[in-house]
Amino acid sequence: MIWELLLGLAIALIIGRWRQNKLHAELNQILAILDTGGAEGNSLPILSRLRLGVTIFKRQTQQLEIQLQNYRYLLxxxxxxxxxxxxxxxxxxxxxxxxxxxxxxxxxxxxxxxxxxxxxxxxxxxxxxxxxxxxxxxxxxxxxxxxxxxxxxxxxxxxxxxxxxxxxxxxxxxxxxxxxxxxxLQSLVEISQQRDRTVSDLAHELRTPLTSIRLVTETLLKRLQPPERGWVEKMLQETNRLIDLAQHFLELNHLEQDPSQCLTIEPVELKSLIFSAWNTLEPFAQSKQLELIYTGSELVQLEGDRARLTQVFLNLLDNSIKYSPKNGKVEVEVKVLDPSKLQVNVIDSGNGFTPTDLPYVFDRLFRTDLSRQKHSTDLAQLTTGNGLGLAIARQIILAHRGTIKAMNHPQTQGAWLQIELPRFWLSKE
Incomplete structure (x- = not known):
């Protein structure tokens, strides 16, 4: 009986000692998290260390709450x-x-x-x-x-x-x-719109005096002989360029203000339209021995404005011809994505767009980086552009409820202009 009592007491003492050690171990783990690292804190009794740790924890919590309030205020x-x-x-x-x-x-x-x-x-x-x-x-x-x-x-x-x-x-x-x-971005949009209106009004006011200057220059040209005639021809060329610039600004502004009203919708056969645009530019393409390669769907029809779409492909193909090297090629690929949508890819054999150019190629008056021009042998042709061709093409595509984007082709590394258009015109409700 005594031995049983002593055995029970020994077991109770062992269990009590084990529980005490376990409690101390848990407290030490807590203190390890809260410990300041100071020697004085480590020498204190465990309960004092725990109180110190709790105090430190409360102080850190208060600091974190203050920081959180500051962040909320900043937001x-x-x-x-x-x-x-x-x-x-x-x-x-x-x-x-x-x-x-x-x-x-x-x-x-x-x-x-x-x-x-x-x-x-x-x-x-x-x-x-x-x-x-x-x-x-x-x-x-x-x-x-x-x-x-x-x-x-x-x-x-x-x-x-x-x-x-x-x-x-x-x-x-x-x-x-x-x-x-x-x-x-509303303030930036309004500033941009005001700028465009100002430039458009200026272009409208300039058109009449520029036309008068052209008429006088043409009359004067008939009465002169070389070398004076060459100077007047140069003046006439620059006057015509200014008239075209003013006209393009007015056209672009008209397209942006009321795009759908600028269109005359009719059935258009796309391949013949593309080749018609290429034939217009053929003398320029032949001077660089460039070849047009057409691939994809044949006899694809869509409903659109024939004159406006011809203008789009004139601008895109002209851009491709300018920046392609001699004996290069311009690829045009037409894909029917589904019965109601088609895709047109125009890819040149030049250097492609630089990364800094890509976001701005459809902006008004944007001129590409000089590194894209090194393949061209006709620098005069590059400098006579007014920077509005791609901007006008984009507005015409948007008026047709399509999209256009600029990329660099992963295989050829040339400039890649991709158009997606609905095949059928849906009238406004």
Whole structure:
């Protein structure tokens, strides 16, 4: 009986000692996390060290809360809009600038709501999904038309007369959350529109005096003999170039303001149209021994403006001829993507676009980098361009509800201009 009591006591002491050692080990692990590393702290009793560690932990927590408040304040004062959505596209946070840009008048902080419940923007939703899928930063520009989302029962969904040009930068976060920075581009768009209007008005005012100068120059040219005649011919050439520049500016402005009204829609056979444009430029192509190679679908028809589409291919083929070397080739490939859409690829045998040029090749008055010109043997031909050909081509393609983009071909390394057009014209509703 005594032995049993002593045995039980020994077992209890062993268990108690084991539990005590385990508790000390757990406390030491906690202190290892909170430990300041000082020798004085290590010499204190374990309970004092624990109290010291808890004090330090509270101080660090307070510092982190202050930092978090500072970050929140900075995000609120940020000149860019900022919002975060979770994996289910619920809006987690949104600063004041984003609320103003997206017209979020009925969203409150710490209020979880699906993004589509508070703002109807397909482009924003698409940007978020692309970033979540790719798991890398993505950006997109679009025009946002505010809508009245939160409305009374029975009230119709209304569109605001205002519009805002936005640029969004989306960044992936842990747990499939996405952060989006929004930049208001409306002021830049308005400045650009005002600039274009000013230049267009100036071009309109210049056209009449330039025409008068041309008439006087042509009359004078008939009465002169060399060498004076050569100087007047040069003046006439430059006058004609200025008239063409003014006319192209007016045409481009007209296309941008009311694109669909500039078109006369009729059935167009694409291959014959392309060869007609090439035949117009053939003397220039023959001087460089260039060959046109047409591949793809034969007898493809679409509904479009024959004159405008001819102008597109004149501009694109002229650009390809200019920058192709002697004895090179210009490739045109036509593909039918589906019964209602086709694709046209125009590829030259030059150096291609430089990376710095690519974003701007369709801008007004843009002239390509000199490195792209080294294959050309006719520098005069390069310098007489007015930088509006590709800009006009783009506006005509947009008027036909198509797209055009510039790339470099991965095999030939030449410039690659790709057009996609609907085959059938759909009237406006």
């Amino acid at each position: 609120e004062q940020l000149p860019l809009g900022y919002l975060v959505v979770d994996a289910e596209n619920q809006l987690l946070c949104c600063n004041q600038q984003a609320r103003e840009l997206l017209y979020l008048s009925n969203w409150e902080p710490n209020q979880k709501r699906f993004l589509l419940e508070v703002v109807r923007s397909y482009e924003l939703d698409r940007l978020i999904e692309q970033t979540r899928t790719a798991q890398k930063s993505t950006q997109k520009e679009w025009i946002f038309y505010p809508q009245t989302i939160d409305r009374q029962p029975g009230e119709r969904l209304t569109l605001s007369s205002e519009q805002v040009s936005l640029r969004g930068y989306a960044v992936p976060l842990p747990d499939r959350e996405i952060a989006v920075f929004l930049e208001n």
